[in-house]
Amino acid sequence: MKKWIAAIVLCVLVVIAPLAAQPPPPAATDEFIPMSEFSDREVLPATPLVFYAYGFAWVALMSYLWMTWRRIEQVDKDLQAVKKRLP
Amino acid sequence: MGQTRLVAALLLFGAALFAASPFVIDAAPYESTMGLIQRIFYYHVPAAIVMFASAFVCGIASAIYLANRSPRADRVAIAAAELVVLFGIIVLVTGPLWARKAWGVWWEWGDVRLVTSLVLWLIFVAYMMLRRFAGPGSDVLAAAVGVFGMANVPFVYWSVNVWRTLHPKTTVVRTLAPEMLIPFYWCFAAFVCLYIALLLLRVRLEKSRNELEAVYAEIED
Numbered sequence: 209m210k211k212w213i214a215a216i217v218l219c220v221l222v223v224i225a226p227l228a229a230q231p232p233p234p235a236a237t238d239e240f241i242p243m244s245e246f247s248d249r250e251v252l253p254a255t256p257l258v259f260y261a262y263g264f265a266w267v268a269l270m271s272y273l274w275m276t277w278r279r280i281e282q283v284d285k286d287l288q289a290v291k292k293r294l295p
Numbered sequence: 296m297g298q299t300r301l302v303a304a305l306l307l308f309g310a311a312l313f314a315a316s317p318f319v320i321d322a323a324p325y326e327s328t329m330g331l332i333q334r335i336f337y338y339h340v341p342a343a344i345v346m347f348a349s350a351f352v353c354g355i356a357s358a359i360y361l362a363n364r365s366p367r368a369d370r371v372a373i374a375a376a377e378l379v380v381l382f383g384i385i386v387l388v389t390g391p392l393w394a395r396k397a398w399g400v401w402w403e404w405g406d407v408r409l410v411t412s413l414v415l416w417l418i419f420v421a422y423m424m425l426r427r428f429a430g431p432g433s434d435v436l437a438a439a440v441g442v443f444g445m446a447n448v449p450f451v452y453w454s455v456n457v458w459r460t461l462h463p464k465t466t467v468v469r470t471l472a473p474e475m476l477i478p479f480y481w482c483f484a485a486f487v488c489l490y491i492a493l494l495l496l497r498v499r500l501e502k503s504r505n506e507l508e509a510v511y512a513e514i515e516d
Contacts, residue, residue: 252395252396254330254331254332254396255331257332257335257392257393257395257396258332258334258335260392261338261339261388261389261392261393262335262338264385264388264389264392265338265342265385265389266313268381268384268385268388269313269381269385269489272381272493273306273493276493276497276500277496279500280496280499280500280503283500283504283507284503287503287506290507290511290514293514294510294513
């Protein structure tokens with residue numbers, strides 16, 4: 209008798225365990241939400257972000273190059289002017 | 296004259312690689328989970344590698360300056376520190392643009408790689424501020440900060456392997472598919488060429504400044 213009870217409990221556990229391990233079903237949907245009203249994260253387009261990232265890298269590097277060039281020109285100009293004052 | 300030609304060649308080559316990079320990246324496949332936004336990786340990671348390399352250049356040059364007060368080492372150190380700030384700002388701007396889409400947030404203070412990268416960048420901002428505002432003796436103090444900044448780089452690099460947060464591990468580049476490795480190395484070459492050219496230009500500026508100071512000192516004497 210005990211063996212039968214143990215076998216039934218084991219069978220129940222074998223059947224129930226996978227069911228218990230499953231994730232809960234999604235909540236029932238009572239309304240349809242347009243994509244445009246969904247959260248920002250879900251609809252956030254990647255293209256502008258990639259464009260901004262590449263654009264920023266370009267602008268930063270080219271601006272630095274231009275500024276460094278300008279600074280070199282200015283210092284060289286000052287150097288020439290000061291050297292003329294030397295006896 | 297030779298150096299000017301080298302700088303011009305590196306600038307042209309780097310700019311050409313950089314200009315062609317969007318087309319090379321476009322030929323690479325999309326990453327399976329992140330899609331288009333993962334393409335920021337091709338600028339973000341090379342910029343980060345160059346930032347780390349520049350911190351090492353600054354640190355080594357600073358150590359040489361502390362040892363023998365070589366003016367040349369000082370010029371290299373200040374140029375490299377400024378470039379850590381430049382490439383660091385590229386890393387710190389492109390990273391959050393990627394994170395906003397991939398993680399849903401611009402910034403995550405719990406991510407150790409993000410925070411340590413910011414700290415590294417701030418150390419070199421401090422270096423530049425010391426050189427600009429600290430007055431006489433700032434070169435020695437800044438050199439010590441440069442060495443300290445370099446010592447931080449391994450911590451930033453290894454942080455993703457020790458603290459598992461949002462950033463992928465350092466092994467991510469090694470696991471890239473060959474079609475993804477081509478644009479990565481392309482962009483890496485572009486960043487390295489531009490870095491070397493900018494470093495040489497910046498050293499040249501510092502050399503001219505030193506000459507100007509020497510001439511002023513001569514006039515005052």
